[in-house]
Amino acid sequence: MSALHVAVVGGGVSGLVAAHRMRCLLGPTARITVLEQTSRLGGKLRTDEVGGLACDVGAEAFLHRRPEAAELVAELGLADRLVHPTGVPATIRAGGEVRPVPAHTVLGVPASVEAVRQVLSAEGLRRVAAEPALPPVELAGADVAVGALLRERFGPEVGDRLVGPLLGGVYAGRPDALGLRATMPQLAAALDSGVGSLLAAAATAMPAPPQPHGRRPPVFGTLAGGLSALVQRLAEAASAEVRLGLPVRGLVRREHGWRLEVGSATAPAHLDVDGVVLAVPAPAARKLLADAVPAASRALAGVEVASMAVVALALPPGTALPDRSGVLLAEGERYADGTPFTAKAFTFSSRKWAHLAGGPVLVRGSVGRHGEIESLRRDDEDLVASVRADLAELTGVTAVPVDVAVTRWGGGLPQYGVGHLDLVRRVEDAVSGVPGLAVAGATLHGVGVPACIATGDAAAARVAAHVLGRVPRPG
Structure with missing residues (x-):
């Protein structure tokens, strides 16, 4: 009798959590296949080397007050890498002035x-x-x-x-x-x-104030060495067959299980499995569910997505940055001469994270809001020049970078519009009526890492319960 076989479509953190959790639930003999159409795992968790330092060029941290990420970090043996921000305040540029982000x-x-x-x-x-x-x-x-x-x-x-x-x-x-x-x-x-x-x-x-002489727990956390360590450890723990560069083009329900159409449109291959977790952005999920669960597909058509880019600058050692963790820019802010800013935010990473202090000075510039297209059409050289000019206008820092990295996230951020919770409820209700199928990812219940982990856990539990209840197991 063949072993159970389940597939996860999407190799971001939600999909990898689903694969890891199904390994825990289904045991070592189950076959788990992760299909990712890009050339690497991790989705929006991506760590690149910039100036010789590990720099997160997607998500740079997770909300520590939610338990899912911190608990997963501990479960995977990464607790010794968990670090928190230095406490240097953040700022906002609004009305032509830079002010601290207010508390309360x-x-x-x-x-x-x-x-x-x-x-x-x-x-x-x-x-x-x-x-x-x-x-x-x-x-x-x-x-x-x-x-x-x-x-x-x-x-x-x-x-x-x-x-x-x-x-x-x-x-x-x-x-x-x-x-x-x-x-x-x-x-x-x-x-x-x-x-x-x-x-x-x-x-x-507002959260309750700390007790007298007590300390407020940290709000954010990350991993020294980059969040890609979480991706790597999840992939190892899942012990899955990972197939990169392989798009999934179709999803068909069969009498017992599911058939995935994968590969090129001209020469597709097929993969038959007992259960499927879809952990892909809304546009891809909508297409895959169009025939299998049309009600869910129609609901997902209401989710718009935004694109953005991260420009990471490694400045020469000793470059002086303002004593703050970064600056957010209100929309419409301009230079003194009326030139509009290109960036929407800067993170002074070497100030924000103690483990990045020393050596090259890391700064991240973020570009792109929903519906904003022109800035992201610039080539990398032009985008870097604009972000450097913004940094100089805001801080006076004009140092020439020793290294740069531009990372573009096309359609990477779902927009939680009016009625989003009702939309998600329609998706999940429709999928819940279809055996052996579950959805996960940032489209559902939050764009942060802990929320994505929670959806991956829930999707894995649903699919594992179905296949364990329906498919006889060897031995």
């Missing part, structure tokens, strides 16, 4: 007037202070665009100067196109509970 906000939504006193104008502060006196916010179970709600309650400045840059950093999106329930669920929950003021809802959602 929820992704920029203020929990008090004092929290944003250094960022907003007198008129902006007046609007924030007056917000609790407005008629209560009543969502009545509906979703709403973040930008529209902010303007209605606070006027334009909170969205333009705070929430826009912060959401742009997470989603490469704009507040007017992002839904409250998917991007700020804690605020939506507070409003649903009857808190009628957005200011009060943010205060309710």
Whole structure:
């Protein structure tokens, strides 16, 4: 009797977690095949050498307050590499000035007037202070665009100067196109509970202060040596057959299991398996599900994606950077002479992470928001020149890099629009009615590493339960 055979389509962190977890659930005799159409595993987790240092050129950290990533790091024996930011503050360039990112906000939504006193104008502060006196916010179970709600309650400045840059950093999106329930669920929950003021809802959602003489737990973590170590260890633990450079073109349900059409369109091959996890971006998942689960495919058509690029600069040792971890740029910010900025954010990596201090000085520039095409059409040389000019305008740093790396993420970030949670519910409900199939990835319940890990775990558990319950096992 043949061993169980399952496939994972997509070799990013969600897919690799699914493969690893199915290995745990199905045992050593199961055959697990990971199909990845690019030439490398990891998806948005990618570590390159820049200036002789390991530099993450995709996701650079994970939210440590969520348990999934930290627990997986420990499970895979990587806890000794876990590091946290130095605590140097981050800043925002808005209204022509660079200011610290204020504390006591929820992704920029203020929990008090004092929290944003250094960022907003007198008129902006007046609007924030007056917000609790407005008629209560009543969502009545509906979703709403973040930008529209902010303007209605606070006027334009909170969205333009705070929430826009912060959401742009997470989603490469704009507040007017992002839904409250998917991007700020804690605020939506507070409003649903009857808190009628957005200011009060943010205060309710703030984490509890640390105990006297206690320390607040770290918010973010990463791995010294780069997050690709997590990718490598997952691949080793999964002990899967990895097939790179192999697109999956079709998915067909059979009487017992699934058939995948893989390879070139002119000479496709077929792979028959007992179960499948789809861990690919929304556009690819939509195509693969068009015939197998048309309701899920139709829902996924509503997910838009954004592209971006990361420009990593290794500056000469000793280059002086500002004493901060980086700077986010509000949309529409310009040079003193009126030239628009190309970058949307800079991370001063050698300031943010102690393990990168010494030697070449690493800086990451991020380019690209949803719907922004022109900047990303530039060739690498032009993009590097523009990002260096932005850095000089913001910081005065003009040092010539000893090394550069440009990494482009085409369609890499799903946009969590208004009604995204309902859309995801339709996808998952449709797939749940189809045996031996599950979906995972950043499209579903969060774009961060912990959320992707959670979807990979859940997808693996679903497929493993099906194949163990249906397929007789040898011995």
